[in-house]
Amino acid sequence: MKKYSAMCHYQVWFHDEKAGYIVECKHCNKMQLCFGNILMELEKKDFANFCAYISAVQKERTGMGDRQKKCIILSTPCKAISFMLTMEELDGLCRITDYADTEMKTAALISMFTA
Numbered sequence: 001m002k003k004y005s006a007m008c009h010y011q012v013w014f015h016d017e018k019a020g021y022i023v024e025c026k027h028c029n030k031m032q033l034c035f036g037n038i039l040m041e042l043e044k045k046d047f048a049n050f051c052a053y054i055s056a057v058q059k060e061r062t063g064m065g066d067r068q069k070k071c072i073i074l075s076t077p078c079k080a081i082s083f084m085l086t087m088e089e090l091d092g093l094c095r096i097t098d099y100a101d102t103e104m105k106t107a108a109l110i111s112m113f114t115a
Contacts, residue, residue, distance in 0.1 A: 013100035022100040051097045
């Protein structure tokens with residue numbers, strides 16, 4: 001299986017063999033997020049909304065008892081599909097999306113000064 005196969009011309013914002021990856025296609029302006037056995041393709045603006053959504057869920061669930069129990073449900077736009085995660089998995093997902101978001105914002109700032 002070829003990585004990033006659905007992307008046209010991509011910029012890697014995060015990559016880790018175990019955690020997954022986040023890439024942006026510069027041609028079609030979409031983001032692809034791979035985390036565990038989840039693969040999502042989102043419009044760039046929807047990626048920012050997804051990051052805000054999972055951060056809000058993470059804050060809401062802080063201090064949860066059993067961090068290994070799959071009891072966190074992330075809704076998707078498709079009502080028939082939701083993601084079920086442990087608190088540790090949600091923390092990991094937030095970590096990689098925060099990292100990618102920081103990288104994208106840093107690149108945007110740098111490009112403002114080099115243009």
